[in-house]
Amino acid sequence: MSNGGFFANLLGCALADRLTAVAPVAGALALPGCTPAAPMPVLLVYGRADRVVPAELIAGARRWWAGVDGCGAALERDGCLRYAGCDLVYCEGPQGHRWPADATARIWRFFRAHPRRP
Numbered sequence: 001m002s003n004g005g006f007f008a009n010l011l012g013c014a015l016a017d018r019l020t021a022v023a024p025v026a027g028a029l030a031l032p033g034c035t036p037a038a039p040m041p042v043l044l045v046y047g048r049a050d051r052v053v054p055a056e057l058i059a060g061a062r063r064w065w066a067g068v069d070g071c072g073a074a075l076e077r078d079g080c081l082r083y084a085g086c087d088l089v090y091c092e093g094p095q096g097h098r099w100p101a102d103a104t105a106r107i108w109r110f111f112r113a114h115p116r117r118p
Helices: 003-014 055-068 103-112
Strands: 042-047 074-077 080-083 088-093
Touching: 042 055, 042 103, 055 088
Parallel strands: 042 088
Antiparallel strands: 074 080, 080 088
16 A cells, blocks of 8 residues: 555556556556556555545556556446456545555455466
């Protein structure tokens, strides 16, 4: 979460040919010059009451991943935004800068849906 979320975004870009998915929690990104070697499934988790990581940074991360992964429009389903044409999911809850109660289970389901590539 937070710094770990920033790092997860960085790893998702830098190691897109070796990782199968990333799930940053309250982590934005600043990756000038980073171009993922492959599309990266990403689950972004954020709390709208977060006063540590500004919402604008998370919105920037969503736009960046949507752009590099070739995503289409976002549609809400199950309380999260799911982007068309790619595997980008954005889940926002009411919490502040803390681990959301449902994050562990949600992230585990996301990772299980993206098994290791050969």
